[in-house]
Amino acid sequence: MIRTVAVEGYRSLHDLVLELGALTVVTGGNGSGKSSLYRSLRLLHACSTGALAGTLAQEGGLASALWAGQRRRGPVRLRLGVQHGPGHVRGRLADDDVAFGYALEVGLPQLGTGSPFVRDPEVKAETVWVGDAPRPRDVVAERRGPSVRARDADDAWVQVPRDPDPTESLLTELVDPLLAPQVLLVRERLRAWRFYDHVRTDADAPARRGSVLTRTPVLAADGRDLAAAVATIRHLGGGDQLAEVVDRAFPGSVLGLGGTDEHATVSMTQDGLQRPLSAAELSDGTLRFLLWAAALLTPRPPALMVVNEPETSLHPDLLPALAHLLAAAARRTQVVVVSHAPALVDALGADADVPADTRHVALGKELGETVVAGREGPLDVPAWHWPGR
Ligand SMILES: Nc1ncnc2c1ncn2[C@@H]1O[C@H](COP(=O)(O)OP(=O)(O)OP(=O)(O)O)[C@@H](O)[C@H]1O
Ligand SMILES: [Mg+2]
Incomplete structure (x- = not known):
């Protein structure tokens, strides 16, 4: 299952690292960044379906999605990362024990290239690794600007000759089961996420x-x-x-x-x-x-089910039944619930069926930036390492 998600430079998520459980319940006041977290997970999923540029365009383009506050370091970039397993949810396939990670960095395209698509994101760097961190020896595919390389079956680096589409992820641009089988594995894992948001x-x-x-x-x-x-x-x-x-x-x-x-x-x-x-x-x-x-x-x-504000338009009397449904789902698959309603969170707390590995994340805001309540200092932030730039 997904252990860690990291987001940097996306709307109010200036720098956020979360550990996910079998069931993760994310709450917070209006404007704290709940929907932004939901959307950042959608963006990660979009990397696996070739819909990264389209998904960003739908929400107003990269320029609007980039963190509008002060940067602590580095250029204005949006970074997304995910670390999978090891460890498994009850009843899942044994190959779920594979640990892998994926990180993507997108920014605005260089001006003056003559391209009319100045609002499109440009993938600046991308890394796919097997294992529980992007150690150089565990990296299996890498992109730095237009240059892409992957490790072949003998563990030797091979430069990929074809230039990738600058607006889409390697997960859909490097489809080669012989040269880069792990890229396909990661793509299939991210593709198997499922999202529900305000169904009409x-x-x-x-x-x-x-x-x-x-x-x-x-x-x-x-x-x-x-x-x-x-x-x-x-x-x-x-x-x-x-x-x-x-x-x-x-x-x-x-x-x-x-x-x-x-x-x-x-x-x-x-x-x-x-x-x-x-x-x-x-x-x-x-x-x-x-x-x-x-x-x-x-x-x-699915591999991961992400639901946004499921309580919308439900009477509080229905929330225990909804909580029970969510708890039952979390016993079969990993679930992230983003919720507005303290009553739903309470109902989840009271449901006997919630998995033992349930986490509650309360988001708040400080100086325009989404923060996780209860974290006192850097030691409280889950371990996460961005691949070297
Ligand atoms: N580019 C940006 N840079 C910084 N902050 C932004 C950017 N775009 C949007 N925001 C702010 O991010 C905050 C988080 O918005 P989000 O929609 O995630 O909140 P929410 O927790 O879902 O709130 P609600 O409960 O009202 O739905 C908002 O205050 C919004 O104004
Ligand atoms: Mg919201």
């Missing part, structure tokens, strides 16, 4: 429309295939757990499926009603809870 539940939300009944082990990020995801959970043996979760949240209610194969929708039979209500008729909070249930009870758990 308004009147026109995709989740309110029906979906074709097709095998759907992973709920779409916008929830449009809720009915198919529910059908898949039931088909693959998760029906009892799903029913239990729904009953815990809405005592006496029963989740069902209605419509046709081409236009299936979830439905809820509720106490006192003569007919089940379809997705279009459910309240925002009810629909949102069902979306969380379908997302978190996925029959195909």
Whole structure:
């Protein structure tokens, strides 16, 4: 599992190192940097899908994402790093014991190159290593500006002849199973992260429309295939757990499926009603809870599940049931929950099923910079080493 995440120069995350547990709960006041942390994890994931430039562009370009405060050292750069394992989550494959790390540094492109894409990020440096730190002998692939090299099967450095796309990561630019198999391994690990953030539940939300009944082990990020995801959970043996979760949240209610194969929708039979209500008729909070249930009870758990403010539009009464869902998910996969709601954090604390390796990170802000509450000095910061520049 992911042990450590490091972010530097990204919005209010001027210099942040976090250790993750099987379940990591991140809280903090408005503007403390919770969403920035969520987005920085998304950026790391984007490195593995070739969407780094596009993801940064969507949030206004690199210039807006770079830390706007004073730098303590070095040029204005955005750095992201992650250290994986060793150690494993219960029930996961043995090869999860592989330890590896990845670090990326992006900055603004040099002016005067004639490129019209002055808002695009430029990857300045990148390092992939196996082992628990980027020691020179453990580095397996490296990029310094346009120069890329990788270690071959005999451990000798080989210069990669092709110039990489300056705006995208080596994880998608160096795809060579013979020359750099570990780069592929790291790419696959980061690619297997999954994110859910404010799934729409308004009147026109995709989740309110029906979906074709097709095998759907992973709920779409916008929830449009809720009915198919529910059908898949039931088909693959998760029906009892799903029913239990729904009953815990809405005592006496029963989740069902209605419509046709081409236009299936979830439905809820509720106490006192003569007919089940379809997705279009459910309240925002009810629909949102069902979306969380379908997302978190996925029959195909990701390597890492990151959820942003899952409590949004849920009544406090539902938070214990949501906490229970999150705890159950964290027993099958590593989970990061970014939350606004102290009540959700309390409910997670009270849930008997939370994994032993649960961490609570409270973010705060000092002089515009995100800080972790309770850290007194440098000794309290988890170990992290950026690769040499
Ligand atoms: N480029 C930047 N440099 C420094 N700070 C920035 C930059 N861009 C945004 N910020 C600030 O970073 C802070 C963190 O924002 P973020 O959205 O992560 O907060 P949050 O904890 O999710 O808050 P909320 O609970 O309101 O959603 C905000 O105060 C924002 O103004
Ligand atoms: Mg936020």
